Amino acid sequence: MEHDYEELGLKAGLEIHQQLDTETKLFCDCPTTVRDEEESTHAFRRYLHPTRSELGEVDEAALEESRVDRKFTYKAYGTTCLVEEDEEPPRPMNRDAVSVALEAAETFGMGRVDHAHVMRKIVIDGSNTTGFQRTALLAHDGVVETSEGDVRIDALALEEESARRLGETDEGPVFSLDRLGVPLVEIGTAPDIRTPEQAQETAERIGMVLRSTGKVKRGLGTVRQDLNVSIEEGARIEMKGVQDLSAIGEMVENEARRQYELVEIADELNERGASVCGTYDVTEVFEETGSGVIDGAVSDGGSVVAVVLEGFDGLVGREIQPDRRLGTELSDRAKKRGAGGVFHTDELPAYGVSEDEVEALRDAVDAGSGDAVAIVADEDATAWNAVEAVAERAEQALEGVPEETRDANEDGTSSYLRPLPGAARMYPETDVYPVALDGFEVSPPELLDERAERYAEKHGLDEDLAERVAYGARMPVYEKAVESGYEPSLVASTVEETLVDLRRDGVPVEEIEDEELLETFALVDEDEVAKEGVPELLRGVAEGGEPDDVADELGLDSAAREEVEEVVDGILDERADYVENEGMGAMGGLMGAVMEEMRGKADGELVSDVLREKLQERVS
Incomplete structure (x- = not known):
């Protein structure tokens, strides 16, 4: 729309x-690296409760979170300190x-x-x-x-x-402390x-x-x-x-x-004179239901609780976001109180609930044809608590849009999270001294768009590659490499093209450290490795090798002219008929054959020069 x-x-x-x-982290000396969950050395558990502000007020958002009693589990690591575990005060x-x-x-x-x-x-x-x-x-x-x-x-x-959320158990959420702080x-x-x-x-x-x-x-x-x-x-x-x-x-x-x-x-609800009426225990209506959700709750000794939404018929199912309706908003509130969700008459019969049960439900709560009914099936206390939340949200629908905090969904929509926080949420931290900012001398950084322009003008990169390098994750290593005197075009193509190609081939390029890239560029600069050998060298580095060792193991040391001449002579002998038929036109096909034979040990320009000279000798 x-x-x-x-x-x-x-x-x-x-x-x-x-x-x-x-x-290090903001208030302790622990590292800021992300850890694998399997590396966790121990765990501990906590219950959290809202506190009052200095004026004795309790924040509404914190109060809403506390309505469901949950135990929080925290996974710690060998690097986790007492500050992160809240067992001692923070550092400066x-x-x-x-x-x-x-x-x-x-x-x-x-x-x-x-x-x-x-x-x-x-x-x-x-x-x-x-x-x-x-x-x-x-x-x-x-x-x-x-x-x-x-x-x-x-x-x-x-x-x-x-802290990084890892998942949920029956007791409550599980968090990792690697990100906390x-x-x-x-x-x-x-x-x-x-x-x-x-x-x-x-x-x-x-x-x-x-x-x-x-x-x-x-x-x-x-x-x-x-x-x-x-x-x-x-x-x-x-x-x-x-x-x-x-x-x-x-x-x-x-x-x-x-x-x-x-x-x-x-507006429509007010024109209809809509209101939110009473709540009812309607468990008896669903004693022989075909709904697995409702039957499961009732079989476990739970209840089915209903709230009558007078004048809401047809509006509970109205779409307000892609694939989300007013009924979804009611369900969000019920879920925050621990229930699995909500059924309502705008969508029933469905989900195993029969038409006869819908009629019996309407009769049980005395709902008219213009009314909607929402139900929650769950453990008794949870069901009543959740229906209370549904009724509150339905009351808000009569007013329009309630102020609230919502969770961003991956599909571009959002769902209810909690009420908006108020002023009672903030209070002074007494364990950390204030920091005077007049002693910090800093300058604005060179912006990435300006940096890309500089790479194109000063380093000779084409505009597309310059922009990719400037905005790329390996930009800092590019800067260091060029400052060290390494060829900008080689460094740029390596970090933004070679690494991308290797990643597509399944090579774990994220394992390659910046220092290892700099060592690779140094080997090329010192003629220890040819440019053409860089992809194979980095493949080995990604699998755990050191650049020097990988170069030695793969024989990537840069070939001398004599070695290139020897390989070229051999290929020209093998393909003498092709050379005789194509003359200098054989250059392209032979170039690929020589480079393949050299397996990254020779610079392309050197191979081209040697091959052209040798080919001219043969066809003249």
Whole structure:
């Protein structure tokens, strides 16, 4: 559905979270490397509960999370320290991380705060062992330029990354502590974005600036975007965890549509005089049901609980996002209370529920033809708790769009996560001293688009390759290699073409360290290995070998002219008839044969020179 976003009054803001590539974490000296779960040496468990702010208030989002009692399991490693386990106070803030964050702030023209004061932000979803996340404001009031106008940056903060979620057990979630505490820069914009396209462009620009520092982590999960979206008649919605940068425009578009549809539904409900009526135990209706879900709950001693939605008929099943309906929103709320989901009469009979059971259900709760009924089947306390949440969400549907925090789904839609946090969520961290920022001398980094232009103009790379190198994950090693005097075209083609080709062949190129690439370029520069031998050399390095050793084992030492001449003479003798028939036209076919025989030991230019001379001698 196409929308006029100006007419809708669309407003959006971004929060970009990017992991920094520092050696140690933000508040301890543990490494920031990702670990395999199998490397875990021990585990411990915690229960987390909301705390009151300094004014005695409890944050609504934290309270909602605490409604379901869960045990959190944390997998630790040989490198895990007592700070990460919340058994001792944090160390001073990582100054390297502060410097990187301030580089980005300089690029956006932001003003620094005098002192960075660390705050605690309550988070009891298990992602932090402490029950809170430490964060510190570093700078404010900047600007991102876009083709649709400037977008103001309200704040740049440095905070600790959350623990990595591994999965779920019957008792609760399981987390890994390898990621907990990795320095994370957060950049929040003002709600100046007016179209999905501008949101996309803003995110790309901020991401480019952060990558320009050369000190950010790359790969899945190292950067995520949160969105704040509203339309004029809607409400502010925070969407958490957009992992794919290219999905931001779609997320904004789908949220604008969701709010538009919810406003339309509210108008229709109010015209009908709709209301949310009582809740009922309707277990008896489903005593002989064919629904596996309901039968399973009842057989285990559970209940089927219903809520009557007077005047909601036909609207619970109305689509508000692709493949998501108002009924899905009711189900999201039930799931947050521990239930498996919701059935409602707009979709029944289905899922093993018969038409007769639907009629019996309507009779049991005295629902009219214009009413809808939603049911939850689960353990008794869970069912009643979940139906209460369903009723609350249905009441909100009468008003329009409820303010809330939503989870970004992979398909570009979103689902309910928790209420929006309030001011009671933040309070001062008393275990970390403030950091004076006037002693940090930093300069804005060279931006990646500027870097690509320099690579093309100064290094002679074509524009496409220059851009790929500048934006690529191996850009820092390219810079080091060129500074060391190695040939730019060789380095660029290796990091952006050879490694890509090897990866497509199933070679684990991610195992190749930057230092090993530099050693490879040094071997070529010293004529120890021919350029043509680089792919085979790196294949061996990826499988665990050292560059020098792989070169020796594969016989990749650069061939002398005499050895090339010997191989060329042999091939010309073998293919004398071909040479006689084709003359100098045989050059192309013979070149491939010689290079194959040399197996990467000879430089292509040397082979070409020798072959041309020898061929001319034969055909003259």
